[in-house]
Amino acid sequence: MPTVSNDLDTCLRLLRDSGTVLWTRAELLQHYNDAYRQLLAQSHGVRQFTVLPMPPRHAYTLCYPWERRYLQGGTGRQWLFTPQNGGKQCTYLWEIEQAAGFESTNQYTAVTHGWELAYASGAVDQDYRFALPKNHERIKGIWFDHKYLTPLNTREMDTLETAWNRSQGEPWFTIPGMGDTRSVEVYQIRAEYTADYALLNAAFYGLPRTLSGARDWNATTSQQENGFAYTTQGESLHIQWRSHRVLSGFGLRITSDPTPNPGGQYQSIHVWERERHEGATSLSDSTTIGTYWWEADYGATNTREYSTGILREITSPDRQYLPVNTWEAPFGLIRDFRSSVQNLLLHEAIVPDVPTLAEEDTPAMIPAPLQKYLRYYVLYCAFNRQGEGYRPDLAGHWLKRWERGPQLLRKLGDCTWADTTHQRQPAGKSRHMVWDAPLPAEYGRVRV
Amino acid sequence: MTRQEIRDRILIALNDSPTVPIYFATSEINAVIQEAQEIVAEEVRAWKRTVYVPKREGWQVYNLLAIEPNCMAPFRIWDHTTNRRLQVTSMHQIDLDRQRWLTVTGSQPDWWYPVSWGQFGVYPATASGEGVLRVDCLVWPTALLDDADEPESPEPDHDDLVLYGVYMSLMQQFEVMRATERFVRFTDRWTDSRYRNELQRIQARYHQRRGRRDAYRE
Numbered sequence: 104m105p106t107v108s109n110d111l112d113t114c115l116r117l118l119r120d121s122g123t124v125l126w127t128r129a130e131l132l133q134h135y136n137d138a139y140r141q142l143l144a145q146s147h148g149v150r151q152f153t154v155l156p157m158p159p160r161h162a163y164t165l166c167y168p169w170e171r172r173y174l175q176g177g178t179g180r181q182w183l184f185t186p187q188n189g190g191k192q193c194t195y196l197w198e199i200e201q202a203a204g205f206e207s208t209n210q211y212t213a214v215t216h217g218w219e220l221a222y223a224s225g226a227v228d229q230d231y232r233f234a235l236p237k238n239h240e241r242i243k244g245i246w247f248d249h250k251y252l253t254p255l256n257t258r259e260m261d262t263l264e265t266a267w268n269r270s271q272g273e274p275w276f277t278i279p280g281m282g283d284t285r286s287v288e289v290y291q292i293r294a295e296y297t298a299d300y301a302l303l304n305a306a307f308y309g310l311p312r313t314l315s316g317a318r319d320w321n322a323t324t325s326q327q328e329n330g331f332a333y334t335t336q337g338e339s340l341h342i343q344w345r346s347h348r349v350l351s352g353f354g355l356r357i358t359s360d361p362t363p364n365p366g367g368q369y370q371s372i373h374v375w376e377r378e379r380h381e382g383a384t385s386l387s388d389s390t391t392i393g394t395y396w397w398e399a400d401y402g403a404t405n406t407r408e409y410s411t412g413i414l415r416e417i418t419s420p421d422r423q424y425l426p427v428n429t430w431e432a433p434f435g436l437i438r439d440f441r442s443s444v445q446n447l448l449l450h451e452a453i454v455p456d457v458p459t460l461a462e463e464d465t466p467a468m469i470p471a472p473l474q475k476y477l478r479y480y481v482l483y484c485a486f487n488r489q490g491e492g493y494r495p496d497l498a499g500h501w502l503k504r505w506e507r508g509p510q511l512l513r514k515l516g517d518c519t520w521a522d523t524t525h526q527r528q529p530a531g532k533s534r535h536m537v538w539d540a541p542l543p544a545e546y547g548r549v550r551v
Numbered sequence: 552m553t554r555q556e557i558r559d560r561i562l563i564a565l566n567d568s569p570t571v572p573i574y575f576a577t578s579e580i581n582a583v584i585q586e587a588q589e590i591v592a593e594e595v596r597a598w599k600r601t602v603y604v605p606k607r608e609g610w611q612v613y614n615l616l617a618i619e620p621n622c623m624a625p626f627r628i629w630d631h632t633t634n635r636r637l638q639v640t641s642m643h644q645i646d647l648d649r650q651r652w653l654t655v656t657g658s659q660p661d662w663w664y665p666v667s668w669g670q671f672g673v674y675p676a677t678a679s680g681e682g683v684l685r686v687d688c689l690v691w692p693t694a695l696l697d698d699a700d701e702p703e704s705p706e707p708d709h710d711d712l713v714l715y716g717v718y719m720s721l722m723q724q725f726e727v728m729r730a731t732e733r734f735v736r737f738t739d740r741w742t743d744s745r746y747r748n749e750l751q752r753i754q755a756r757y758h759q760r761r762g763r764r765d766a767y768r769e
Contacts, residue, residue, distance in 0.1 A: 116579070117723050150667040152612075244642055249653040251646040420608040420678050421656065448653070450642065450666075470623075470668065472589040472691045496727045511593060514624075515668040518615065519639045521596070521626035521689055522663075 104471040107135060108462040114481045118492070125492040126485050128462070136459040138480035138505070139466050142473070145509035147240055147452035148516025149468050151427055154441035154448055157247075157297050158217035159233040166192050176457075178234035180282075182215050196228055211269070220294040230268060231292045233447065235285040238430065238456035242287065246448040247274040252289060254278070260290075267291075274447075289447065299442035311414060311437060318419075329355040329406075332394035334370055357392055357405060413437075430468060431456055452516075469512065476508025552709045555698035557584055561716035575720055581695070587715035588692045588702055592623070594741045597748035598703060600690045603631070608680030609656060611672045618686055625671060625688040628663050632682030637663040637673060645674060660684075705747060711740050 111131050115121045143149050162177030163170075171179055183192035186199040193199050197207035212223035220227065235242075245252045253276045260267045260278070272291040280288030302311075314320045330352020333339055339354060358370035361380040371377040373389035393403025414437055417424035429438065430453075455468060466474060479501045487498035514520050552560075558580045559569035567574050592598050602619045615622045628637040640662040645652050657675035659682075664672050673684070692703055702709060714737040721730035 113582070119723065119725070148668045152666075244646070246653065249651040251650070418608065420680070422654070423607075423610045423612060423676065425612055443653070470691075472593070475586055475589070494725070497722070497725065500722075500727060500731065512668065516665070518624045518665045518668055518671050519641075519663065521624045522628075522639045 104465045104467070105474065106463055106465050107132065107460050110135065110474060110478050111462065111481075114478050114485070117478075117482055118485055120492070126488075131481050131485065132460070132462065134481040134484040135477055136455075137484070138477040139455050139460060139469075141480070142476060142508055142512060143452075143454045143468060144240055146512035146516060148512040148514075149454075150243055150450060150452050150516065152425060152443075152448060152450055153236060153427070154299075154443050154446050155233050155235075156299065156441065156446050157293050157295075158220045159231065160217055161234055164215045176237070180232065180234065182213070182229055184228075218296050220292070221296045223294070226269065226271075228269070230280055230282065230288050231290060232280055232282045232286050232288045235287060235449075235451070236453070236456075237285070238453045239285050240452040240454045242449065242451050244450040245277050245287070245289070246443070247289070247293075248445050249443060249448065250275075252277045257281075297445045299444070299446060300440035311440075314417075328396040329353045331355070332357050334358045334372070355394065355396075355406065357394055431458070470515070473508060473512060476505055476511075479505040479508070552706065553699050553701050554581065554584060554695045557702075557709060557712050557716070558698075560713045561720065564713070564717045565720050575723075580716060580720075583716045583719045584712050585694050586719075587712040588695075588704075590715065591704065591708065591711055591741070591744065592689075592691045594738075595704075595708075595744040595748060596623075596689050597744065598690045598692050599626075600688055602686045602688065604684045604686055606632075606660075606677050606680050606682050606684055608678060609676055610680075611653070611674060611676040612666055612670050613673070613684075615669045615671065615688075619688055619690060621690040621693060623689040623691055625663075625686050627685075627687040628671075628673070629685040629687070630659055630682065631685050633659050635659075635661070637661060637684075640664050640674075642666075642672075704744070707747065708740075708744050711737055711744065714740070 111128055112121075114131055115123065115126070115128075118126055120126050159180075160178075161180040163174055163179040165171065165179045165181040166183055168181065181192075183194055184196055184199060186193055186202055191202065193202070194213045196210040200207040211226050211228045214220055214223055214227055214229065245254075250273075252274060255276045255278055257278050257280075260276075268290060270291045271294060274289045274291055274293055277287055277289050280286060282288065300316075313322075331342070332355045333342065334357060339356070342354060358372050359374075359377055361369055361371060361377040369380055371380060372392055375386035375389055378386050390404045391398075391402040393399065393401070393406040396406045399406045413435075426437075453468075455466075460466060466477065483498050483501040483505055486492065486494040486501065558577065561580055561583075562569040562572050562575065565575065572580075600619055600622075602622075604613060604618050615625070629635070630637060637660055641664050645662070645664065649655070652674060655675045656678040658679075659677060660673035660675060662674045664674065666672050695702065702712065704711075714733050718730050718733035718737060721733065
């Protein structure tokens with residue numbers, strides 16, 4: 104797949120401005136990013152599954168609208184109530200009455216984060232609103248616990264003349280809501296807090312090392328045996344030095360360190376050795392200590408299969424662990440685990456998120472052959488710019504070429520379009536009279 | 552025609568030397584030829600491939616690019632185990648018929664549905680993961696490897712590539728009228744290419760003898 108820089112070179116060649124006299128690369132790059140965004144937005148052909156945990160979670164709670172400026176790319180929710188003059192924000196509805204000089208009436212509990220609903224028993228006056236990801240374009244479907252939520256209109260629910268927006272239970276419908284863009288509301292309210300996957304030992308950064316929980320997890324790897332065994336850390340470092348490397352593969356340490364172990368000079372193979380060094384008065388029986396993985400068949404308890412490298416795949420006969428692209432750096436590692444059980448599953452069309460493409464990037468969200476349409480849009484914008492280089496005829500032609508791109512990606516977004524179902528046409532009602540069998544010419548005519 | 556022959560024709564049409572081109576670099580013309588192939592593939596939809604995918608236990612969603620890197624769209628998915636063609640449906644349609652279908656695993660999939668341009672799903676997912684799916688798909692052509700390589704399309708379609716190459720080169724010269732004329736001729740050939748690459752669909756008709764005017768009514 105050519106990079107953005109390759110595409111810009113091609114555009115400059117077609118503009119006959121390889122020296123960037125009339126059009127700078129920065130200008131063309133801006134048009135390129137606009138084309139990328141428009142191609143996905145107009146076609147909504149790039150779709151993915153996203154899990155939204157319940158209750159709704161936002162990175163920030165806002166008091167005033169101007170605080171959105173400082174969200175730093177996160178999601179925010181203004182849970183407070185805005186009174187008539189807009190100068191203040193109220194936590195409870197009774198404050199609005201009081202501010203207006205009226206006698207205040209008792210109202211429901213106020214919350215500032217969604218998880219607090221579990222402690223408010225769900226009885227709140229605020230809408231059950233979920234923030235959508237920043238690269239969200241449109242919703243294709245929402246499911247709660249894999250059950251489809253019907254999209255409804257607020258007016259339809261208002262005809263019930265009930266407090267439907269405070270009703271608790273299993274969610275069954277969704278409305279656009281009165282929230283910001285990139286938000287959706289789901290009812291009925293579910294106040295129970297659902298934690299699917301939690302990152303433990305967050306102080307240890309890097310790769311997830313183990314998975315544990317209510318399900319059984321088994322790690323498998325193609326590399327199952329260790330290449331050698333060692334007893335001290337010094338041996339491990341010596342073996343790793345490239346100039347002295349005499350052994351390859353994974354190493355298994357068969358000793359453990361007592362506590363304390365000043366200078367790290369003592370290592371014990373059996374547990375009773377460590378206990379003796381630590382001054383224990385009664386010693387434990389040891390177990391069989393092995394040096395290679397196959398010795399497990401002979402009773403060795405310390406040899407094990409290695410789970411090496413990074414997590415590549417999770418399989419189960421009961422469900423699919425679907426990898427979902429984040430479409431932004433850093434790439435390669437798993438950053439987030441989410442479960443659709445008892446949560447919202449969103450099927451959404453997406454657009455490119457910030458940061459925008461740089462010259463060394465590739466537009467990975469679209470098929471590689473569609474990259475040419477991005478070039479056509481750049482050429483259209485370049486020739487359509489007022490001033491030197493303005494060529495409306497060329498701009499018009501490249502615009503027509505570009506318009507094919509969103510049409511094509513829209514079609515490709517429904518990847519089943521090529522599998523058409525043929526049906527015989529229905530017979531329909533005959534417009535003609537029924538043919539009568541002709542009688543011989545000599546047959547006597549009968550007049551009725 | 553080989554890539555070199557196509558390139559030579561383009562350069563000759565532009566009055567440039569095919570052996571030592573001055574106004575256009577060889578790599579530029581090669582890139583234009585590849586672009587022409589892609590456009591013809593998108594409009595004519597003649598390039599097809601068959602790929603076999605092992606069914607994975609518990610999987611509903613399959614990644615198209617992992618199956619075939621140049622895949623444009625599958626047009627037929629056949630279960631090789633049951634000798635059954637999977638029927639096309641949509642997630643919305645399955646939602647109308649079944650609740651919580653995303654959690655259902657069965658013996659063999661019966662339907663397939665679109666997820667995104669690069670993903671499709673099968674329903675129900677198999678619990679055992681045995682057997683393979685045959686995926687017939689429309690693809691973009693692979694890039695021509697060298698000057699002796701030939702496009703996969705039939706010989707008459709190679710002239711389309713020459714037309715497009717001339718068109719792009721004229722656009723580079725800002726010769727809009729002449730380039731547009733070439734482009735119109737390029738697009739006019741698509742219909743011919745489509746018919747050349749697939750059988751005309753036979754439309755079912757209901758045949759009936761024409762009625763005869765009843766003699767009694769005269």
